[in-house]
Amino acid sequence: MTKVPKNRYAMALRLAVCLALLSFPVANAQATSAPTHQSGPAESLYLQLSNVELDPSRVFRVRDAAIDRPSIHINLDDGSIAFTKDVLGRITGAFFEGDGEVLITPPNDVERKSMSLFTSMAILEERFSTAYFRFNDQTAYEMQPGLRAPEEPEQFVAKWNDTVRRLSPGDAMRLLASFIGMLPDAKNIPAPVPPGSSDRMIHARIQGNKLGVFDVFYDSTAGEQIAVGQTRTAGNGNVFYDVWTSFSPENPTRPASRKDISQAVPADADPRDDAIQLRNYIIDAEVKPPKEIDAKVDVQLEFSRPTSRCVIFELSRFLHMRNVEADGSPVEFIQNPAIEGTQLARAGNDLVAVILPEPPRKGQKINLHFTYGGEVLAEAGKGLLYVGARGTWYPNRGMKMSNFDLTFRYPPGWTLLATGKPVSLPPVSSNVAPDPRTQSAADEQVTRWVSDRPIPVAGFDLGRYVRGTAQAGAIVVEAYATTGVEKDFPQSDAPTIQIAPNPSSPPHVLLSPPPPSPARNATAVAESAARAIRFYAERFGPFPYSQLALTQMPGEESQGWPGLVFLSSYAFLSPAERHDLHVNAFGEAVNEMIPAHEAAHQWWGDLIVWATYRDQWFSEGLANYSALMMLQATNPASFRLIMEKYRQDLIAKNKDGVAPRDVGPVSLGPRLLSSHSPEGYEAISYGRGTWLFHMLRTMLEDGAENGRDGQRTGGEEPFVRALRKIRERYAGKTVTTRELLDVFAEELPPSLRYEGKDSLDWFLDGWINGTTLPKLELQDVRFTAKANSTVVSGVIRQKDAPEDLVTSVPVYAVAAGKSALLIGRVFADGRETSFRLSAPLGTHKLILDPNATVLTSK
Numbered sequence: 001m002t003k004v005p006k007n008r009y010a011m012a013l014r015l016a017v018c019l020a021l022l023s024f025p026v027a028n029a030q031a032t033s034a035p036t037h038q039s040g041p042a043e044s045l046y047l048q049l050s051n052v053e054l055d056p057s058r059v060f061r062v063r064d065a066a067i068d069r070p071s072i073h074i075n076l077d078d079g080s081i082a083f084t085k086d087v088l089g090r091i092t093g094a095f096f097e098g099d100g101e102v103l104i105t106p107p108n109d110v111e112r113k114s115m116s117l118f119t120s121m122a123i124l125e126e127r128f129s130t131a132y133f134r135f136n137d138q139t140a141y142e143m144q145p146g147l148r149a150p151e152e153p154e155q156f157v158a159k160w161n162d163t164v165r166r167l168s169p170g171d172a173m174r175l176l177a178s179f180i181g182m183l184p185d186a187k188n189i190p191a192p193v194p195p196g197s198s199d200r201m202i203h204a205r206i207q208g209n210k211l212g213v214f215d216v217f218y219d220s221t222a223g224e225q226i227a228v229g230q231t232r233t234a235g236n237g238n239v240f241y242d243v244w245t246s247f248s249p250e251n252p253t254r255p256a257s258r259k260d261i262s263q264a265v266p267a268d269a270d271p272r273d274d275a276i277q278l279r280n281y282i283i284d285a286e287v288k289p290p291k292e293i294d295a296k297v298d299v300q301l302e303f304s305r306p307t308s309r310c311v312i313f314e315l316s317r318f319l320h321m322r323n324v325e326a327d328g329s330p331v332e333f334i335q336n337p338a339i340e341g342t343q344l345a346r347a348g349n350d351l352v353a354v355i356l357p358e359p360p361r362k363g364q365k366i367n368l369h370f371t372y373g374g375e376v377l378a379e380a381g382k383g384l385l386y387v388g389a390r391g392t393w394y395p396n397r398g399m400k401m402s403n404f405d406l407t408f409r410y411p412p413g414w415t416l417l418a419t420g421k422p423v424s425l426p427p428v429s430s431n432v433a434p435d436p437r438t439q440s441a442a443d444e445q446v447t448r449w450v451s452d453r454p455i456p457v458a459g460f461d462l463g464r465y466v467r468g469t470a471q472a473g474a475i476v477v478e479a480y481a482t483t484g485v486e487k488d489f490p491q492s493d494a495p496t497i498q499i500a501p502n503p504s505s506p507p508h509v510l511l512s513p514p515p516p517s518p519a520r521n522a523t524a525v526a527e528s529a530a531r532a533i534r535f536y537a538e539r540f541g542p543f544p545y546s547q548l549a550l551t552q553m554p555g556e557e558s559q560g561w562p563g564l565v566f567l568s569s570y571a572f573l574s575p576a577e578r579h580d581l582h583v584n585a586f587g588e589a590v591n592e593m594i595p596a597h598e599a600a601h602q603w604w605g606d607l608i609v610w611a612t613y614r615d616q617w618f619s620e621g622l623a624n625y626s627a628l629m630m631l632q633a634t635n636p637a638s639f640r641l642i643m644e645k646y647r648q649d650l651i652a653k654n655k656d657g658v659a660p661r662d663v664g665p666v667s668l669g670p671r672l673l674s675s676h677s678p679e680g681y682e683a684i685s686y687g688r689g690t691w692l693f694h695m696l697r698t699m700l701e702d703g704a705e706n707g708r709d710g711q712r713t714g715g716e717e718p719f720v721r722a723l724r725k726i727r728e729r730y731a732g733k734t735v736t737t738r739e740l741l742d743v744f745a746e747e748l749p750p751s752l753r754y755e756g757k758d759s760l761d762w763f764l765d766g767w768i769n770g771t772t773l774p775k776l777e778l779q780d781v782r783f784t785a786k787a788n789s790t791v792v793s794g795v796i797r798q799k800d801a802p803e804d805l806v807t808s809v810p811v812y813a814v815a816a817g818k819s820a821l822l823i824g825r826v827f828a829d830g831r832e833t834s835f836r837l838s839a840p841l842g843t844h845k846l847i848l849d850p851n852a853t854v855l856t857s858k
Helices: 006-016 041-050 109-119 153-167 167-183 516-542 573-579 585-601 617-634 636-650 667-674 679-705 720-729 737-746 761-768
Strands: 052-067 071-084 095-106 122-137 201-208 214-219 226-233 239-247 275-289 292-302 310-316 318-326 333-338 349-355 363-375 376-380 383-386 403-410 415-418 421-423 439-440 443-451 460-463 465-470 475-481 497-499 509-511 546-553 558-562 564-568 775-785 788-797 804-814 821-829 832-840 843-848
Touching: 006 052, 041 167, 041 333, 041 349, 052 153, 052 201, 071 153, 071 214, 071 310, 071 558, 071 832, 095 201, 109 122, 109 239, 109 667, 122 167, 122 226, 167 201, 167 310, 167 333, 167 349, 239 636, 275 460, 310 318, 310 363, 310 403, 318 333, 318 349, 318 443, 333 460, 333 573, 383 460, 383 573, 403 415, 403 460, 415 443, 415 475, 460 546, 460 564, 465 516, 475 516, 516 546, 516 585, 516 617, 558 667, 564 585, 564 821, 564 843, 573 585, 585 636, 617 667, 617 679, 617 737, 636 679, 667 679, 679 720, 679 761, 679 821, 775 843, 788 804, 788 843, 821 832
Parallel strands: 275 403, 475 546, 546 564
Antiparallel strands: 052 071, 071 095, 095 122, 122 201, 201 214, 214 226, 226 239, 275 292, 292 363, 310 349, 318 363, 333 349, 376 383, 403 443, 415 460, 421 443, 439 443, 465 475, 497 509, 558 564, 775 788, 788 832, 804 821, 804 843
């Protein structure tokens, strides 16, 4: 099974909570190395912010002091507090010991259930004994009314100063972004942050009496201003950062539906809005297998509004920035090592802060030039490398549509593939490579790749490959694989074959099964992807790029980039080789789907990108369902096997008694990956996400069947029409879940309009932002014969479901000697719903959803 790509995971999560949340410090943890930087005033400020200490002259007794932010109330009932020494004349932190309480009220059912999963409380109400605070605003002065004369200030500072110093680096980068304007710019003009600035941030690390150490974060500049979470080690030893809740305070000017997750974003803010657009990347990289890369990157920044001089990028923690220039002049930069255990560190990335010489203006364009290098590649086997195992290989700010022009230099004997279209290069010597895309000399090869259109992310892969090809219309599909697999690949336990020279002789020649050789199956993989492209192009519209390359990647995960797919070694195995590894029927079906799944991402995830982490589910769910549509057309039994396995995975409880269905809705995205249920993300994003699209498709299909309410256009089913519209409207753009549903709603016939509304809000509320798998039961069925038909009535009960769950349930009638016939769909609204339908004459039995098109627990 393909899993969410690590780099995409990190970028999506940054959209999820905010850049600062990714750098939450882990208790008693320190950065792995000192920051890399270009010396200057910003470096000095950063170091001050990273090394704050408590001020012995600012120690107080505190009683009934409060810190209030929207939806957050922190009360310091009784104890002692010390504030930190000034940085640029401002207090930026404090440490409290005593008796306090924190109260946080999530705004909707989704966030209250998420909070309850981790704390057993829908509303967080926790007493605490210590708290570390970091802030960029007037928090210290807000507490003044509750401050009293100190007792033994020196002892308090001596007790807690080391803790404050240890924790201070975690917020330094965020504070730097706030205070950089207080430093003189290139014209020596300081711009102090006014007390009433809209940039307000506070981070509280709290030692709860019951819940242990956890973080509360408020950031007015983040897409979701409030976040609460905790670092926790799961039973398997893996460290997770569990996000208990993340949201924006409700905006009273905007009415919400019953569980509208979009309420997480204020009415006057677009979660996709970014003051900085990355227009063009030009990358010149020298790749030195098996591990190293040196690169120079030019990227053009365009500013849609004034913003901070501090521009933050992500870059692999194994790559070291050497120099940054803005419009040809050196500028300060700081490469901040991620704190161990955070999401950012687990993705393998650091933050790189670039300090512009002046505050950028609206409409201004600035060209940045980066020079860096390091060991970002990993060697998994002979000739088999993994690019991206250690974070993102070029400075980026997430899934931003940009043009890419990539040039690579690398040794002879290797094959390099990249996103974009290869550009022919002239030879540099008489030693001309047979591939016109490659410029070759005795000691170096050079290739250049240019993106066909703006793409959200760029990648490359390098290996000693054998190539297989296939054709999908005008699109050339190439598959590249090595002759062997990674070093830690499972060994086959297939029996050794004994061969005798003749029937009368005892066997004495032993033949062991040959080890897997992905190269043998490269052409078959290319043909599999080509079939998928033909299938999708006919339904979704043309393939978005000029070609597709599939390369072998070690491990069980696969990863897609625009025009380039890293396929797991397992995808290159033959059925016989998978059989020798005891791959079961489900695993066999899923492995067969991998090329089709990743090919579908070229439309869903590359051409069209999710708007925020709450919309990420559609990329995995729709790519997976696209592959299953193809499978259903050729192998219905395997389709049913996979769908049933997804359903079982959602209800299966782990050793802690937690079922994935209880972890949260698909709209929590990467937050589903937590210590509570490490398997939750995959079961929900892939399994439930796939089921949601199946429910939409079959519902629309039922509405159009036999021309009853809707009408097909040229035989095309409504679900496919909707997908084609989505592709046409959002190609090269980001899309929200609500925007997707609005397109599907355009295909609703009258009978599928709940409460007469041309809307799928009920599906968003109950199924996308919900977690339930109801049980459907039919009761009180009555049959009344009419002249030419039978009137049937009854009650549909939804068990194990919320009171307000709405489900579109297909009802089938069975008449003597005839197969079950769909007679309509009923909106089951709540626990019990009465219905009345017309059925064929002679109907004597009703069946609910006999084809299993609704996700239930059965």
